[in-house]
Amino acid sequence: MAFSLGLSFFKTDLLTGKKFIGFEHYADLLTSDPLFVRSVVNTFLFTLGVVPVATILSLLVAMLLNRGVWFQGVWRTVYYIPSLVSGVAVAILWIWLFAPVEPTKGLVNQGLSIFGIDPGPGWIYSEDWALIAIMIMSLWSVGQTMLIYLAGLQSVPTTFYEAASIDGAGPLRRFWHVTIPMLTPTIFFNVVINFIGSFQIFTFALIATEGGPNNATLTMVLYLYRKSFEQFHFGYASAVGWILFGIIMFFTVFMFRSSSVWVYYEGELRR
Amino acid sequence: MRAISAGPPTRTALGRARKSQTYVISRVFIGKIALLIAVATVGLVFLVPLFWMVSTSVKPSDQVWLIPPAWIPRKFVWENFSEPWNNLPFPRFYLNTIIISVLSVVGMVVSSSMVAYAFARLRFRGRGIMFLLLLSTLMLPNHITLIPQYVLFNWMGWVNTTYPLWVPTFFAGAFNTFLLRQYMMSIPNEMDEAARMDGAGYFAIYARIIMPLSKPVLGVVAINTFTFHWNDFFGPLIYLTEQNNFTIALGLRILQGDYFQEFPVQHIMSMTLISILPVMVLFFIAQRYFIQGIVISGVKG
Numbered sequence: 001m002a003f004s005l006g007l008s009f010f011k012t013d014l015l016t017g018k019k020f021i022g023f024e025h026y027a028d029l030l031t032s033d034p035l036f037v038r039s040v041v042n043t044f045l046f047t048l049g050v051v052p053v054a055t056i057l058s059l060l061v062a063m064l065l066n067r068g069v070w071f072q073g074v075w076r077t078v079y080y081i082p083s084l085v086s087g088v089a090v091a092i093l094w095i096w097l098f099a100p101v102e103p104t105k106g107l108v109n110q111g112l113s114i115f116g117i118d119p120g121p122g123w124i125y126s127e128d129w130a131l132i133a134i135m136i137m138s139l140w141s142v143g144q145t146m147l148i149y150l151a152g153l154q155s156v157p158t159t160f161y162e163a164a165s166i167d168g169a170g171p172l173r174r175f176w177h178v179t180i181p182m183l184t185p186t187i188f189f190n191v192v193i194n195f196i197g198s199f200q201i202f203t204f205a206l207i208a209t210e211g212g213p214n215n216a217t218l219t220m221v222l223y224l225y226r227k228s229f230e231q232f233h234f235g236y237a238s239a240v241g242w243i244l245f246g247i248i249m250f251f252t253v254f255m256f257r258s259s260s261v262w263v264y265y266e267g268e269l270r271r
Numbered sequence: 272m273r274a275i276s277a278g279p280p281t282r283t284a285l286g287r288a289r290k291s292q293t294y295v296i297s298r299v300f301i302g303k304i305a306l307l308i309a310v311a312t313v314g315l316v317f318l319v320p321l322f323w324m325v326s327t328s329v330k331p332s333d334q335v336w337l338i339p340p341a342w343i344p345r346k347f348v349w350e351n352f353s354e355p356w357n358n359l360p361f362p363r364f365y366l367n368t369i370i371i372s373v374l375s376v377v378g379m380v381v382s383s384s385m386v387a388y389a390f391a392r393l394r395f396r397g398r399g400i401m402f403l404l405l406l407s408t409l410m411l412p413n414h415i416t417l418i419p420q421y422v423l424f425n426w427m428g429w430v431n432t433t434y435p436l437w438v439p440t441f442f443a444g445a446f447n448t449f450l451l452r453q454y455m456m457s458i459p460n461e462m463d464e465a466a467r468m469d470g471a472g473y474f475a476i477y478a479r480i481i482m483p484l485s486k487p488v489l490g491v492v493a494i495n496t497f498t499f500h501w502n503d504f505f506g507p508l509i510y511l512t513e514q515n516n517f518t519i520a521l522g523l524r525i526l527q528g529d530y531f532q533e534f535p536v537q538h539i540m541s542m543t544l545i546s547i548l549p550v551m552v553l554f555f556i557a558q559r560y561f562i563q564g565i566v567i568s569g570v571k572g
Contacts, residue, residue: 061310061313064306064309064310064313067306068303068306069303069306069307070303070307071307075310075311077558078314078317078318080561081317081321081551081554082317082320084498084547084550084551084554085321085502085547086501086502086504086520086546087502088502088504088520088523088524089523089543089546089547092523092526092527092539093320093321093323093324093543094320095527096536096539096540097320105336105338107319107320107323107340110338110340140317140320144565147562147565147566148565148566200414202505203505207524207527221414225509228417228418228421229421229508229509234418234422237418238415238418241414241415241417241418242415244414245414
């Protein structure tokens with residue numbers, strides 16, 4: 001760790017020795033490296049797209065499953081299975097679902113044409129859609145998040161719902177005043193974990209789009225990988241890693257700080 | 272007419288009650304059906320990609336890009352599996368991945384449980400501080416330690432060997448150690464004392480008492496470790512440079528290659544399918560442990 005921090009102050013390829021340059025890497029990154037800025041923007045956009053949608057989607061599915069649907073175990077497995085698939089396999093599978101050769105023939109666009117969207121977008125070949133395509137890949141594996149919500153929902157005591165019903169609360173108010181407050185610790189956990197995970201997005205960006213087209217999917221970790229393991233600027237890459245860490249740390253601490261306002265813990269003493 | 276309406280009031284009341292009951296039941300029934308349809312529709316969207324993968328992997332080449340898609344191929348082409356399997360060294364990739372994953376599981380289970388046992392049961396100087404140190408490594412971000420680790424392994428001459436991928440598991444993982452320690456703490460001390468009466472030493476207690484009792488959590492640790500190493504991409508990507516050492520994840524990447532197809536899509540799908548099969552099979556055998564693992568790390572977190 002200390003070595004990495006130290007390294008970010010040096011200019012080195014680890015073969016020909018090093019030279020101390022202080023904060024120059026950080027200054028370069030922030031002022032004269034448009035690619036780095038691009039990667040930060042992309043990573044932010046990706047996270048901003050994935051985290052809210054993943055939260056709502058998986059909560060919705062979990063609530064449906066929790067309403068005593070027939071074959072609950074089967075559906076739970078169905079939703080969970082995609083998240084067992086390795087990142088590489090997910091990326092490759094979706095490349096072909098988006099269809100690299102003729103996008104109109106891809107399964108996704110064929111599905112869209114049923115709803116009258118024809119021709120569909122160019123997905124991983126279109127500068128505007130590539131990042132969204134990668135978001136879809138990530139969202140396909142929300143099964144894990146969904147399972148955690150399901151477990152959280154099942155631990156809400158039914159007596160709370162009964163009490164609310166007696167007080168005349170309809171389904172919507174029960175959801176808003178019982179389910180959501182009781183679930184805030186689970187929501188908090190999932191949002192933090194998903195946030196940290198999506199800031200480190202790498203595999204999809206490398207395999208499905210290689211950062212392209214025209215750097216539309218260049219993410220911070222992909223940039224770090226390129227700088228270190230393709231161009232051997234280990235010092236520079238360390239600086240990228242530390243900025244990434246700084247951003248993640250900042251938002252995680254922010255979320256923890258804010259949690260006292262909106263997260264409700266059963267066992268917590270009220271001031 | 273009159274006679275009927277003047278009949279015993281109990282009968283009509285009963286009839287009305289029965290009627291409203293069937294009404295309630297049918298409303299509940301319709302609700303259940305609607306719920307099932309909603310869950311199944313979204314579930315279908317989740318499964319279609321996988322189904323497409325399976326069906327494409329056995330398709331003849333002229334059926335791959337049909338509109339609408341041919342879900343059940345006209346004839347099953349099993350050569351889609353054997354051809355790429357033999358053309359690229361896939362058996363080799365597979366073997367490498369198995370070796371790395373199995374060794375990692377062994378290393379992780381043995382070392383983490385030993386460390387956890389020490390933290391849970393033995394008393395030694397600095398135990399508290401060392402445990403805190405262990406927990407603090409949990410907060411280290413991956414991509415910060417990545418480069419120093421690479422430099423270290425490079426210096427040891429381990430780059431382009433599989434060692435960096437599994438040797439570290441023999442030095443225990445922080446999260447797994449923490450998980451195991453918490454569980455071991457909940458095993459009653461009387462068990463140890465009884466064993467000690469019978470003349471068991473620390474190691475015998477660990478091997479004969481603690482380990483068998485910790486099986487559920489050990490299962491979670493083993494499965495998480497296996498799945499992680501089987502699916503890992505970043506590690507092999509940076510450490511393995513020679514094709515002979517490649518894991519299945521890197522093999523798939525070769526197969527996918529450039530945007531310009533070198534390999535037909537049905538071959539890519541068949542190998543992708545084969546690559547995810549072991550984890551799938553493991554999941555269906557040990558579903559309990561998977562779910563348990565998620566719930567342990569999720570709800571208590």
